[in-house]
Amino acid sequence: MTFFTLRTLYVCMDYRAVETTDEYVARLETGSDWRAEIEALAADVDAGAAWFTALGAVQDAELAFYDQDDLEYYSIDADEPLEVASCVGNVSWLNGDRFAHTHVVLSDADGETISGHLNEATVWAGEVYMRVFENDLEREHDETTDLDLWL
Ligand code: ZN
Secondary structure (H helix, E strand, C coil): CEEEEECCEEEEECCCCCCEEEEEEEEECCCCEHHHHHHHHHHHCCCCCEEEEEEEEEEEEEEEEEECCCCEEEEEEECCCEEEEEEEEEEEEECCEEEEEEEEEEECCCCCEEEEEEEEEEEEEEEEEEEEECCCCEEEECCCCCCEEEC
């Protein structure tokens, strides 16, 4: 347990030590779904928790922005080829399935970017580095944010 000051309140931050096991690199399959490929890798190596980074290119993408007032995701669609300038995320259990919580920065031909929470994207090419944790992580619905957060 640790405490940090947030304005004048003391907030208890939930944390735990993680032991890492194996590390993997993988190439994502052209034409497949970006996030599903990462979840398939996690399943293949029997990972119940992992952290990853990735890069590459996609043919289209559906991102989401979480509105903190409405407590709802609004989607951002891109129907053009984009570079995956950066992708970071983690894998944990959500309702009995492996869920790759994935964020991306995507760039177009002018170098302009869109970014956010990644729902879907069709892989053009992709390279992933994944570090697996010894103990599983699990998500559960959080009342305050209406998001599925780590237990
Ligand atoms: Zn997110």
